[in-house]
Structure formats: C-alpha cells, structure tokens
Amino acid sequence: MLNSTTITKAAGGVLGAFLFFLVANGASGKLFSLVSGTHVAADGTEVAMMTAAPGGAGGGDAAAAAPVEEVQIVLGEGDAEKGAKVFGKCKACHKVDGTNATGPHLDGVVGRPVASVEGFGYSDALKAHGGEWTLEALNDWLSGPKDYIPGNKMSFAGLPKAEDRNNVITYLKSLSN
Structure with a gap:
C-alpha cells in the first residue's frame, strides 16, 4: 500500500x-x-x-x-568496418544506395554541399546553414545535430564517443570515393 x-x-x-x-x-x-x-x-x-x-x-x-x-x-582515418556497424544506428532514416528515406542518402556526403540532395525536403535551418560536409563539419554534426544546427528536423541525439564518430566518418568517406 x-x-x-x-x-x-x-x-x-x-x-x-x-x-x-x-x-x-x-x-x-x-x-x-x-x-x-x-x-x-x-x-x-x-x-x-x-x-x-x-x-x-x-x-x-x-x-x-x-x-x-x-x-x-x-578524422577520416578510423576503422570503416567499425563505422559501418555504428552506422546501423543511422540506417533507420538514411540509405547509402543513392535513394532518400526519412533522411537524405549519405553516399557521397563527404565534400558535398549541405542540404544539396535533389528531392529531399530539408529544414530551413539546414538550407540557411550552407557550407560543405567536411570531416570537421560531420564530426560536429554527429556529436549533436540539434546543437550544431539548431532548428533542423533530425531527431537523433548524436554519437557521444569521438571514436564512434570518427569510424562513421571514415565509413562515409569510403562511400564518397
């Protein structure tokens, strides 16, 4: 009672x-x-x-x-195989085969202008941010998307471990070559 x-x-x-x-x-x-x-x-x-x-x-x-x-x-010199495993958290919204899902496709993302995938409806915050997805920008984004670009639509909290972020960046970099 x-x-x-x-x-x-x-x-x-x-x-x-x-x-x-x-x-x-x-x-x-x-x-x-x-x-x-x-x-x-x-x-x-x-x-x-x-x-x-x-x-x-x-x-x-x-x-x-x-x-x-x-x-x-x-940055970008991590373990792509480990990064592919950590990327499993991202697969719910992102694909790497050139097609969009809930989020834009991420193959070729390294070096690509921010908010530039054709046919994807980006938030106004991402469109206004501009710039390019450099290794540093990806690291900052993956550490906390809501903190890096406030007002974006991504609900993922981020990857707190620097090693995980680096491995995912290395994996994405391998898909951009």
Whole structure:
C-alpha cells in the first residue's frame, strides 16, 4: 500500500539519483575535454584531429602535476568496418544506395554541399546553414545535430564517443570515393 512515507522515499531516491548524475557530469566535464586541431599526414595533407585532454580546455594544475597519455584521433582515418556497424544506428532514416528515406542518402556526403540532395525536403535551418560536409563539419554534426544546427528536423541525439564518430566518418568517406 502506498502511503506518504513510501512516496517521499521514492521521490527522494529519484531526486538523489538525478543530483548524483548532475554532479558526476559536471566533474567529468572539468576533468576531460576534447580539443580540436589539425595534423599533417604522411602524404602532406592536413587532417583534422581531436585530442582527449585532461583538466578541461585550460589544463589545470592536476594535469601539469602528472603526465597523462593523450589519445589522438585523426578524422577520416578510423576503422570503416567499425563505422559501418555504428552506422546501423543511422540506417533507420538514411540509405547509402543513392535513394532518400526519412533522411537524405549519405553516399557521397563527404565534400558535398549541405542540404544539396535533389528531392529531399530539408529544414530551413539546414538550407540557411550552407557550407560543405567536411570531416570537421560531420564530426560536429554527429556529436549533436540539434546543437550544431539548431532548428533542423533530425531527431537523433548524436554519437557521444569521438571514436564512434570518427569510424562513421571514415565509413562515409569510403562511400564518397
């Protein structure tokens, strides 16, 4: 039987869990951040990369005290096979055979102008954005479509892991050659 004590305990548990996750999220944001930059590949081309940096963007005293190994990700040089598996999340709305579905087809997307697939009804926000789907733009889009171009129609929340985004970008890049 539900009484006021049971309801109070349940509400306290839910609020306590929410508070814990809120504090944990803030603490992890202070400890780590992704820093973007460029890297010159062996063939002389400049490629984008992301570095997981401890201590947030400013580094912090704790980061200076202990050496930490940095993980570098060169955009477009991930694992296309793993990217194809992660792309499974995208297949509900996107195809790679030149036909549109709920979303536009994504074969040939790398280097293609934004909102340029014939016959697809893009949101006004995407049409107004313009530009090109570079490796960096795809990475920013995949990390959070609603944050990257507010007002777009895509309901997907994004891929939080940099490695997953890079692998999907590598997979899409392989379809653009």
